[in-house]
Amino acid sequence: AQSVAQPEDQVNVAEGNPLTVKCTYSVSGNPYLFWYVQYPNRGLQFLLKYITGDNLVKGSYGFEAEFNKSQTSFHLKKPSALVSDSALYFCAVRDGGHTPLVFGKGTRLSVIA
Amino acid sequence: EAGVVQSPRYKIIEKKQPVAFWCNPISGHNTLYWYLQNLGQGPELLIRYENEEAVDDSQLPKDRFSAERLKGVDSTLKIQPAELGDSAVYLCASSLWGPGSGRLNEQFFGPGTRLTVL
Numbered sequence: 001a002q003s004v005a006q007p008e009d010q011v012n013v014a015e016g017n018p019l020t021v022k023c024t025y026s027v028s029g030n031p032y033l034f035w036y037v038q039y040p041n042r043g044l045q046f047l048l049k050y051i052t053g054d055n056l057v058k059g060s061y062g063f064e065a066e067f068n069k070s071q072t073s074f075h076l077k078k079p080s081a082l083v084s085d086s087a088l089y090f091c092a093v094r095d096g097g098h099t100p101l102v103f104g105k106g107t108r109l110s111v112i113a
Numbered sequence: 114e115a116g117v118v119q120s121p122r123y124k125i126i127e128k129k130q131p132v133a134f135w136c137n138p139i140s141g142h143n144t145l146y147w148y149l150q151n152l153g154q155g156p157e158l159l160i161r162y163e164n165e166e167a168v169d170d171s172q173l174p175k176d177r178f179s180a181e182r183l184k185g186v187d188s189t190l191k192i193q194p195a196e197l198g199d200s201a202v203y204l205c206a207s208s209l210w211g212p213g214s215g216r217l218n219e220q221f222f223g224p225g226t227r228l229t230v231l
Contacts, residue, residue, distance in 0.1 A: 032218075044204070092155075100158040103155030103156050105153070106153070106154070
């Protein structure tokens with residue numbers, strides 16, 4: 001069965017500094033990995049995904065994520081954080097094929113001006 | 114393009130009352146999902162439809178929850194009777210399932226319905 005771990009409930013970072021939100025996964029087959037962001041009273045918005053190919057994936061709003069197969073990780077990164085990046089971030093995984101997404105419990109990112 | 118539409122956005126009911134949520138997926142999307150999101154948690158799948166067929170409802174509490182997707186477009190999720198523990202956000206998502214990569218299989222989420230059971 002698939003699972004996702006987001007070890008940090010909260011990440012605080014100063015505006016302009018780089019940010020990292022951690023995610024590790026477990027899946028039986030090849031992983032399909034996703035990052036979503038959720039703003040208050042809004043649905044989840046897709047940021048980026050890894051299916052195959054280059055381990056560094058670039059997504060929306062300047063975010064990127066690095067797939068590391070040996071460490072089974074898919075950490076979300078951004079070189080320079082903005083206050084508007086403050087939100088709840090979810091990592092999700094599914095194995096190959098048409099299977100449902102399994103989400104982590106989320107990490108709340110707070111960017112301080 | 115229009116996104117996934119859900120209504121109502123908020124619902125407050127007393128326990129033991131029935132409640133229904135409606136979802137209109139993105140036009141052309143053949144797969145529709147209902148997720149439950151408890152406070153401080155990630156979404157958990159309740160049911161997944163491929164066109165009109167419920168292909169995964171293993172996590173749906175069938176004693177009180179029911180869902181339908183008539184004509185393979187809109188969907189309704191119902192709870193009868195509601196319990197205090199059902200207070201949560203109910204998310205609907207849709208995707209266009211097909212072989213290959215790209216934007217296929219990416220799930221698009223609606224804003225959710227926040228249910229409060231008193």
